[in-house]
Amino acid sequence: MDNFGDIGVCWRLARQLVVEHGLAVRLWVDELKSARRLIPTLDPQAACQHVDGVEIRHWVEPLVAVPPGEVVIAAFAGNLPDSFLTAMARCVPRPRWINLEYLSAESWVAGCHGLPSPHPALPLVQHFFFPGLDGSTGGLLREVDLAARRGRFSEDAFRRFFGLPPREPGQCLVSLFSYENPGLGELLGIWAQGMRQVLCLVPEGRVLPEVAAWFGVSGLQPGDRIRKGNLTVTVLPFVEQSRYDELLWACDVNFVRGEDSFVRAQWAEAPFVWHIYAQQDDAHLEKLDAFMAHYLAGVSPSVACAVEDFWRAWNGGEGVGACWPAFEAALPALARHASTWSVQLQAAGDLAGNLVRFCKVEIE
Numbered sequence: 001m002d003n004f005g006d007i008g009v010c011w012r013l014a015r016q017l018v019v020e021h022g023l024a025v026r027l028w029v030d031e032l033k034s035a036r037r038l039i040p041t042l043d044p045q046a047a048c049q050h051v052d053g054v055e056i057r058h059w060v061e062p063l064v065a066v067p068p069g070e071v072v073i074a075a076f077a078g079n080l081p082d083s084f085l086t087a088m089a090r091c092v093p094r095p096r097w098i099n100l101e102y103l104s105a106e107s108w109v110a111g112c113h114g115l116p117s118p119h120p121a122l123p124l125v126q127h128f129f130f131p132g133l134d135g136s137t138g139g140l141l142r143e144v145d146l147a148a149r150r151g152r153f154s155e156d157a158f159r160r161f162f163g164l165p166p167r168e169p170g171q172c173l174v175s176l177f178s179y180e181n182p183g184l185g186e187l188l189g190i191w192a193q194g195m196r197q198v199l200c201l202v203p204e205g206r207v208l209p210e211v212a213a214w215f216g217v218s219g220l221q222p223g224d225r226i227r228k229g230n231l232t233v234t235v236l237p238f239v240e241q242s243r244y245d246e247l248l249w250a251c252d253v254n255f256v257r258g259e260d261s262f263v264r265a266q267w268a269e270a271p272f273v274w275h276i277y278a279q280q281d282d283a284h285l286e287k288l289d290a291f292m293a294h295y296l297a298g299v300s301p302s303v304a305c306a307v308e309d310f311w312r313a314w315n316g317g318e319g320v321g322a323c324w325p326a327f328e329a330a331l332p333a334l335a336r337h338a339s340t341w342s343v344q345l346q347a348a349g350d351l352a353g354n355l356v357r358f359c360k361v362e363i364e
């Protein structure tokens with residue numbers, strides 16, 4: 001399965017807890033092969049290994065009997081096996097048990113963040129911890145050295161790493177990390193016929209077959225470069241998270257998806273388009289609207305309208321071409337808004353720090 005969101009967030013959080021908080025972290029991972037895309041030095045055969053100071057263990061049930069940590073975090077509705085819960089209940093003192101939830105900007109989140117939920121049979125209480133956009137939630141993951149890393153970023157070095165030519169004057173640089181999308185062909189078409197040169201950088205992944213089909217070729221590989229009209233597509237290899245940040249920093253517009261790349265696009269302080277992860281009964285569309293309501297509160301009505309129309313079209317896979325010109329016209333205003341938005345988000349504090357504080361101060 002080509003989804004990396006859950007391991008993406010957990011790996012980021014684990015490293016932050018080690019590096020910034022000096023904690024010993026054990027990360028249980030069920031799909032080591034997928035995780036290796038994000039953690040290239042990971043050995044998918046090893047039951048236990050250490051990478052970047054994090055102990056990584058393969059989650060296979062029955063789980064190996066290791067003593068639970070002082071804090072146990074179950075991420076994204078992951079169920080802990082009964083044997084592990086029983087071991088937690090036997091610990092003295094009992095571990096703090098956190099249920100780390102998905103990010104949502106919906107208003108109910110503030111009321112649920114931090115709530116306790118006692119286990120029906122065992123003397124254990126789990127607490128819900130929600131990422132979010134303001135101080136009534138747990139905030140978003142943001143490494144303490146992110147601004148410094150960005151300050152050292154060199155677009156030339158980035159281009160050399162990926163073998164990209166120097167930027168052409170007036171060129172629009174786009175990164176495209178998305179799920180399959182029936183609107184993609186229309187968007188590529190509009191870029192190909194547009195007045196402006198577009199260089200679209202597509203990381204290896206789910207959307208590549210659709211890009212290849214639109215160009216009428218049988219497949220595309222990392223390193224391939226293909227052109228039609230004013231559109232050039234270059235396929236990039238899937239890179240480490242820190243390198244993916246650089247891609248977001250380099251581009252004028254970032255198409256992102258899911259949760260973690262969506263957050264990174266906001267820290268990149270550039271215009272972006274969010275392809276939200278689809279849920280049953282279109283529940284994701286409410287999440288999309290809830291986020292847009294927050295994100296667009298500080299922009300002019302015409303810019304807000306251009307973003308709403310384009311994001312809804314992209315997520316619905318319809319009307320993408322018709323909505324692109326207004327969205328493109330809104331890019332300069334969105335670029336100015338991006339840093340204000342990032343500062344606003346930072347006021348909520350970093351999720352890792354908030355989580356550590358929550359465990360130390362708020363749960364007995």
Ligand code: TRH
Pocket residue numbers: 002003004005006007008009038102177203237238239240241242244257258259260261262277
């Ligand atoms: O992979 P995703 O679609 O993950 C999704 C969502 O998180 C969703 O909430 C979840 O339920 C579903 O998976 C199962 O998108 P996301 O969240 O952006 O994760 C991608 C990760 O991959 C992110 O950490 C950034 C990283 N990445 C790289 O490290 N290198 C790359 O080259 C690219 C393109 C991404």
